[in-house]
Amino acid sequence: MKWTTRLNAAVLIALALICGCSNNPYRSGETEEQTYFSSFSRAPEKLDPARSYWMHESAIIDQVYEAAFEYHFLNRPYEIVPLTTESIPKPIYYDKKGKLLKRKDPAPEKIGRVEYVIKVKPGIMYHDHPCFAKDKQGEPIYANVTLADIKGYDLPNDFECKGTRELEARDYVLQIKRLADPSISCPIYSTIKNYMIGFEELHDTYAKMFEDERAKRKKAAGASYNQEKDEQENPFIVDYLGPEFEGAQVLDKYTYKISLNAKYPQILYWMCMHFFVPMPIEALEFHCQAAMIEKHIVLNRCPVGTGPYVLTRFKPNEVMELRRNPNYHDDFYPSEGNPGDREAGYLDDAGKRLPMIERQVYRMERESMSRWRKFLLGYYDSSGVASDVFDSAINMQMGSEAMLSDEMKDKGIKLLTSVSPDLTYTQFNMLDDVVGGYSEEQCKLRQAMSIAIDHNEYLDIFMNSRGVLGQGPIPPGLFGYRDGKEGTNPYISKWDPVRERHVRKSIEYAEQLMVEAGYPNGRKPDGTPLTVHYDHSSSGDPGFRAQFKWMHRRLQLIGIELKERGTDLTRYRQKRQKGNWQIMRNGWVADYPDPENFLFLFYGPNSRVKTGGPNSTNYDREEYNVLFKEMESMQNGPERQAAIDKMMKIVQHDAPSIWDLHPVSFQLFHSWYKNNKPHNMSSNLVKYQRIDPELRRQMQLKWNKAILLPVYLLIALGLLAIVPAAITIYRRDRGL
Amino acid sequence: MLTYIIRRVLYAIPILLGVNLIIFGLYFGLNSPDDMAETILGEKRVTQEQIDDWKRQHNYHLPKMYNTEERGLGFFTQTIFWQKSMRLFIFDFGKSDTAEGKSIGDEIRSRIPNSLAMTIPIFLASLFVNLFFSMIVAFYRGTYLDNSMRFICVFMMSISGMFYIIGAQTVAAQMLKLVPISGFDAGLYKIKFLILPILVGLLRSFGGAVRYYRTVFLEEINKDYVRTARAKGLGENKVLFKHALKNAMIPILTNVVVGIPFLIMGSLMLERFFSIPGLGGYMIDAIGKQDFAVVRSMAFLGSVLYVVALIFVDISYTLVDPRVRLK
Structure with missing residues (x-):
């Protein structure tokens, strides 16, 4: 080839490359479909609904599997509605002798057993999956497969033969039994075992079976025994159908029963979560085969459900794709909501069949800046607002609501904010001699520290004012929370009617409390300064350093010297277990919209030191404990509100924690993305949402001319x- | 030469054992199996019993280095070190400690092509560009071009790698809208995602490499044989590319071949910012997730590749310099 020809070819290629230049990360035509584009920054690892307790995994699991119930998409306060069942079951109460109690709401102490009978809707089908594929004789096609049989397959979607079957009650019961399997390490095992009859015994049966089998295998293998490798290659096949289990029983093809040992209405909330989804035995048999394990075609990455979407691509370090389940049952957009929903356009799609979005594509974005830029260019349909871009996206003026910046408004972006049902709290160890204890002086010391550590200032400095100052453990939006002036914690806060928000009492008042606590000017009776220790495991975190300095400066205002005691995670855990600490910081994200889910953090028998429970402050006040037991099983109403008010008064006075804040979530949506009412309890919301692909295409072209x-x-x-x-x-x- | 290679391979065994021990010691000096279990299972509602179950399933319930409860071989074999780290010597990386439980070998195999898709073009392009420019500046030594280029090189070396990445994303992707900001795709579709990281990789290496190669070439072109070649009337092209380049190969090869393991191990920062699912991010993710199985495997793989690369460097010396003999 002549050099001129080579040069011409090179110029042509370069011109082709230059002319074809585009920053569009998608393939041609991809954005013209009803496809939702989003990103993820953390790869999901556990898509097994019995194992996962992470929100980024729920975003996938809850769209493929379906629990018996779900939360209404529009109604607030959150309301449970049937999903795969005929109705929401009513509890049936029995006394300790097994006699049916006819009262609708009997006293907890009279109850010996509670049953919920759940009727599954007939005709609901699983999505197409090879585990259901059968030959002419009705035998599973993919039983006893070898590696050669499944060569080239990565996900169930790749298999040639697929089948489906109807959802049955036995599938729900099977999954509940899995929650007791010690090899699964279900995160909610410790909670469920307290209520579900026979649950702990079932767990112990499985555990003993594993121990016996392990001992046998170890004896056979001798010194070369490698338990982990052995169990990876020859996993224990648990006979879930075998042991009798009273806690969950199949009554007929479409009916099953849950039996509890006490009144526990929160079980219905748990049953909205993916722990209680149906699991077909065929899926377990399919994925437990040695060849499947070897090829990593396992339940942890291959969900099998009846939900609106099917996971069709799963490269957790690159991309995940979900497509509409063609077998999805009748499910329609709600026709009613809260006042204002119609005006906001949330009822425009009322009565339409769900899901409306055909396909979802999630791409890995490790850096928040790349994610944000792609959102601005229209390549992602929604986005959160990271701290580093907050000022360019949001105008936050003192005393006014958050507003979008002009650039965002010009692009037609919508901002929706909502208070997350989470609590961030600074804890005092109630077992400690200085910051703990229940005497009036000790309570006043904690109240003074709560005033000094003013989280309104914290919100302004560290969180772009994205939070609501805490007045107690219950976050806004949950039953029991009191808004405005009547919700003020009278010991540390006051209501500012001008700015309509809570503010901390003055430092002078805190100093007065210090005097009453026996520490005038922060000095102990012997004249030495009062020193308290902040225990943490965040030494390497630069963000922590700034926050600690701020806290140190605030406590200096009342004469207290705050010192840090940084340790590694192991020592930190040990300190917490043994109660050998003074001040720590913690957080709690709601599992379900019930005040019990926050008030139990201060219930004495849940003490971390005594029982390893979630009460890390080790707070144990008799009156509070009695009220908690009463409130726990009450129906929402004036009686429950009164009990909660009393409990709030007690914890506000005793101040076992500084109620720091409840974060406010900021979400941005492009104009083509519809029906995005904030919902903090559910992860299966995409089925309600809709895209206008034509508008998106036009905007993308307009914003991205090379x-x-x-x-x-x-x-x-x-x-x-x-x-x-x-x-x-x-x-x-x-x-x- | 065969004896030499065998001897070097045998030397590698204690080195790799030492690396394994250091990684094991460092890892378990900072973490305990309880931490690992808590990170993987999550802190919320998890009981000590479940943490113990997890440790049992993953062999972390065993003593670390020796097991006094076992007799005979079991004293050494029934320990975390033996069960986890010694398997690496037969290249059995095992499975990830995180609940996903994916085979580490499979994961490495699937990620290597992604890393190589980016690092090989960077390697080749930068080798070509950097050698070319360094020869030019060596050729024009002492002129305004040489001085300007030296200034540019020092300037480029002084800029943080992060600046190149963010700057390139801002200018090329966000402002000029020429290439995607980040991402990855299969087959030929990946090309558009690789243009920017390759360009950034090239720019990042330019300053340091040009300065280094310039020094190497200057040393060569001041030697007598170059003067003789010129005196015989050879053109500058021949002097530079045939004579000087060939004789400057030893330091160049050392620099180039030692860099080969890093091609396979990927580029941490580029992969992270451009969302390329290569090996660079695998180790960092594993450290964050307290996945000791992946950490030890990646450290071992890095050590093996480095040892192999050094052997190759030695062998390559014999190819470019007939005076070198391996005994």
């Missing part, structure tokens, strides 16, 4: 630099 002039200039500049150099070399080479 600018080639600088490239041409750069090429010209390069040529200008290279040509004289080449000429000089040529001349020197030829001795000219």
Whole structure:
């Protein structure tokens, strides 16, 4: 080939590359479908609904599996509605002798057993999956497969033969039994075992079976025994159908029964979560085969459900794709909601069949900046607001609501904010001699510290004011929370009617409390300064350093010297277990919208030191404990509110924690993305949402026209630099 | 040469054992199996009993280095070190400690092509560009071009790698809208995602490499044989590319071949910012997730590749310099 031909070819290729330049990360035509584009920053690892307790995994699991119930998409306060069942079951109460109690709401102490009978809707089908594929004789096609049989397959979707079957009550019962399997380490085992009859015994039966089998295998293998490798290659096959289990029983093809040992209405909330979804035995048999394990075609990455979507692509470090389940049962967009929903357009799609979005694509984005830029260019349909871009996206003026910046408004972006049902709290160890204890002086010391550590200032400095100052453990939006002036914690806060928010009492008042606590000017009776220790495991975190300095400065205002005691995670855990600490920081994210889920953090028998429970402060006040037991099983109503009010008064006075804040979540949505009412309890919301692909395509084209002039200039500049150099070399080479 | 290679391979065994021991010691000096279990299972509602179950399933219930409860071989074999780290010597990386439980070997195999898709073009392009420019500046030594280029090189070396990445994403992807900001895709679709990281990789290496190669070439072109070649009337092209380049190969090869393991191990920062699912991010993710199985495997793999690369460097010396003999 002549050099001129080569040059021409190179120029043509370069021109083709330059002319084809685009920053569109999707393939041609991909954005023209009803597809939702989003990103993820953390790869999901456990898609097994019995194992996962992470929100980023729930976002996938809850769209493939379906629990018996779900939360209403529009109604607030949150309301449970049937999903795969005929109705929401009513509890049936029996006394301790097994006699049916006819009262609708009997006293907890009279109850010996509670039953919920749940009727599954007939005709609900699983999505197409090879585990259901059968031959002409009705035998599973993919039983006893070898590696050669499944060569080239990565996900169930790749298999040639697929089948389906109807959802049955036995599938729910099977999954509940899995929650007791010790090899699964179900995160809610410790809670469920307290209520479900026979649950702990079932767990112990499985555990003993494993121990016996392990001992046998170890004896056979001798010194070369490697338990982990052995169990990876020959996993224990648990006979879930075998042992009798009273806690969950199948009554007929479409009916099953849950039996509890006490009144526990929160079980219905748990049953909205993916722990209680149906699990077909065929899926377990399919995925437990040695060849499947070897190829990693396992339940942890291959969900099998009846939900609106099917996981069709799963590369957890690159991309995940869900497609509409063609077998999805009748499910329709709600026709009613809260006042204002119709005006906000949330009822425009009332009565439409769900899901409306055909496909969802989630791409891995490790860096928040890349994610944010793609959102601005229209390549992601929604986004959160990271701290580093907050100022460019949101105008937050003192005393006014958060507003979008002009750039965001010009792009038609919508901002929706909602208070998350979470609590961030600074804990005092109630077992500690200085910051703990229940005497009036000790309570006043904690109240004074609560006033000094003013979280309104914290919100302004560290969180772009994205939070609500805490007045107690219950976050806004949950039953029991009191808003406005009547919700003020009278010991540490006051209501500011001008700015309509809670503010901390003055430092002078805190100093007065210090005097009453026996620490005038922060000095102990012997005249030495009062020193308290902040225990943490965040030494390497630069964000922590700034926060600690702030806290140190705030406590200095009342004369207290705050010192940090940083340790590694192991020591930190040990300190917490043994109660050998003074002040720590913690957080709690709601599992379900019930005040019990927050008030139990201060219930004495849940003490971390005594029972390893979630009460890390080890707070144990008799009156509170009695009220908690009463409140726990009450129906929402004036009686329950009164009990909660009393409990709040007690914890506000005793101040076992500083109720720091409840975070406010900021979500941004492009104009083509519809029906995105904030919902903090559910992860299966995409089925209600809709995309206007034509509008998206137009906006993407408008915002992403390639600018080639600088490239041409750069090429010209390069040529200008290279040509004289080449000429000089040529001349020197030829001795000219 | 065969004897030499065998001897070097045998030397590698204690080195790799030492690396394994250091990784094991460092890891368990900072973490305990309880921490690992809590990180993987999550802290919320998890009981000590479940943490113990997890440790049992993953062999972390065993003593670390020796097991006094076992007799005979079991004294050494029924320990975390033996069961976890010694398997690496037969390249059995095992499975990830996280609940996903994926085979580490499979994961490495699936990620290597992604890393190589980015690092090989960077490697080749930067080798070509950097050698070319360094020869030019060596050729024009002492002129305004040499001085300007030295200034540019020092300037480029002084800029943080992060600046190149963020700057390139801002200018090329966000402002000029020429290439995607980040991402990855299968087959030929991945090309558009690789343009920017390759360009950034090239720019990042330019300053340091040009300065290094310039020094190497300057040393060569001041030697007598170059003067003789010129005196015989050879053109500059031949002097530079045939004579000087060939004789400057030893330091160049050392620099180039030792860099080969890093091609396979990927580029941590580029992979992270451009969302490329290569090996660079695998180890960092594993450290964050307290996945000791992946951490030890990646550290072992890195050590093996480095040892192999050094052997190759030695062998390559014999190819470019007939005076070198391996005994």
